[in-house]
Amino acid sequence: MDGNAEDTVSAAGTAHAAAGPAPAAITVTDLVKTYPARRARRGRPVAEPVRASDGISLGVRRGEVFGLLGPNGAGKSTLVRQLTGLLRPDSGEIHVLGHDLVRHPQRAARLLAYLGQETTALDELSVLLAAETTARLRGLAADAARAEATAVLAELGLTPLAERPLKRLSGGERRLAHVAAALVGERGLLVLDEPTTGMDPLARRAVWAAIDRRRAERGTTVLLVTHNVIEAETVLDRVAVIDQGRVIACDTPGGLKALVGDDVRLDLVWRSEPPLHVPEVAALEGQAQRTGRRWTLRLSPADARAAVTAVTSGPAFAALDDFTLATPSLEDVYLALGGSGEGLVRM
Numbered sequence: 331m332d333g334n335a336e337d338t339v340s341a342a343g344t345a346h347a348a349a350g351p352a353p354a355a356i357t358v359t360d361l362v363k364t365y366p367a368r369r370a371r372r373g374r375p376v377a378e379p380v381r382a383s384d385g386i387s388l389g390v391r392r393g394e395v396f397g398l399l400g401p402n403g404a405g406k407s408t409l410v411r412q413l414t415g416l417l418r419p420d421s422g423e424i425h426v427l428g429h430d431l432v433r434h435p436q437r438a439a440r441l442l443a444y445l446g447q448e449t450t451a452l453d454e455l456s457v458l459l460a461a462e463t464t465a466r467l468r469g470l471a472a473d474a475a476r477a478e479a480t481a482v483l484a485e486l487g488l489t490p491l492a493e494r495p496l497k498r499l500s501g502g503e504r505r506l507a508h509v510a511a512a513l514v515g516e517r518g519l520l521v522l523d524e525p526t527t528g529m530d531p532l533a534r535r536a537v538w539a540a541i542d543r544r545r546a547e548r549g550t551t552v553l554l555v556t557h558n559v560i561e562a563e564t565v566l567d568r569v570a571v572i573d574q575g576r577v578i579a580c581d582t583p584g585g586l587k588a589l590v591g592d593d594v595r596l597d598l599v600w601r602s603e604p605p606l607h608v609p610e611v612a613a614l615e616g617q618a619q620r621t622g623r624r625w626t627l628r629l630s631p632a633d634a635r636a637a638v639t640a641v642t643s644g645p646a647f648a649a650l651d652d653f654t655l656a657t658p659s660l661e662d663v664y665l666a667l668g669g670s671g672e673g674l675v676r677m
């Protein structure tokens with residue numbers, strides 16, 4: 331073992347500090363990572379350097395489901411790859427369950443389970459063997475590994491596919507099999523990068539239920555990367571909104587939504603051209619953000635009520651294909667904080 335007294339690792343993968351409170355699950359301080367410029371052979375730059383982590387500080391408590399939310403390219407995966415010991419930061423500190431992962435990145439494998447965006451290592455194995463082999467690698471005896479893999483497959487509804495090699499599964503099924511492998515062999519911290527990509531609603535629900543169960547029954551900490559705004563709102567205790575390598579907000583979903591006040595969002599989808607000859611519709615035009623046939627308006631509850639009344643009667647209604655009225659979402663928070671909003675999924 332390479333640890334000092336502060337960092338001694340127990341069988342359960344937790345650190346024993348001399349005394350005092352248990353260390354936070356994750357503490358990140360002023361993390362900086364720049365991908366260098368790429369140059370062609372003659373030295374011409376073909377890509378500018380990218381500062382993908384630009385002074386990130388955050389803390390995740392034990393037992394929390396903590397989300398990283400942000401659009402494509404915001405720097406979420408770069409952050410989790412540093413937290414899981416796979417990528418070395420240029421500067422800054424990372425402590426996971428009391429261990430200094432900048433100095434000892436190899437310890438990550440004992441402390442946490444990581445599901446990256448793209449994983450091909452298990453593709454030749456059957457679903458059961460992939461989970462079982464992962465459990466063995468995480469220190470379980472053969473019988474225990476088989477039992478736990480079988481149980482996790484049942485939990486995720488994968489039993490009928492147990493003998494199928496991963497490379498012969500659909501994209502969503504393969505992702506679910508990777509989630510199963512991430513869940514076996516009890517780790518105190520799960521780091522999941524877009525775990526439900528490509529899954530149908532039933533599979534997604536099974537994943538969130540499995541995560542919730544581990545948090546409730548075992549106090550597992552979960553760090554979750556997502557751009558699925560609704561998932562983020564329903565499963566997360568706290569969320570850090572990441573934009574251009576920086577944390578632009580961090581709070582509970584409710585706390586973040588309070589930032590945008592009481593305004594509600596009204597979406598109007600017109601059948602074709604909006605009926606601008608209707609005065610009430612013409613009055614809304616200036617406030618509407620247009621996306622094709624959709625108008626999105628942010629209004630006070632009273633103005634929204636008046637607008638709904640106006641567009642659901644008379645000639646405006648005949649021109650209306652669909653409308654939705656919604657309370658603020660994390661997407662609204664993100665937009666209010668100055669993010670571009672592109673790449674955030676609302677479903």
Ligand SMILES: Nc1ncnc2c1ncn2[C@@H]1O[C@H](COP(=O)(O)OP(=O)(O)OP(=O)(O)O)[C@@H](O)[C@H]1O
Nearest residue numbers: 365380382400401402403404405406407408409557
């Ligand atoms: N290996 C790399 N070399 C150079 N630039 C990179 C590399 N990996 C990522 N980047 C850049 O760093 C920035 C952050 O990328 P990152 O993958 O961390 O974003 P992300 O928030 O995880 O995005 P997504 O939601 O699309 O997965 C982006 O501008 C990206 O183009």
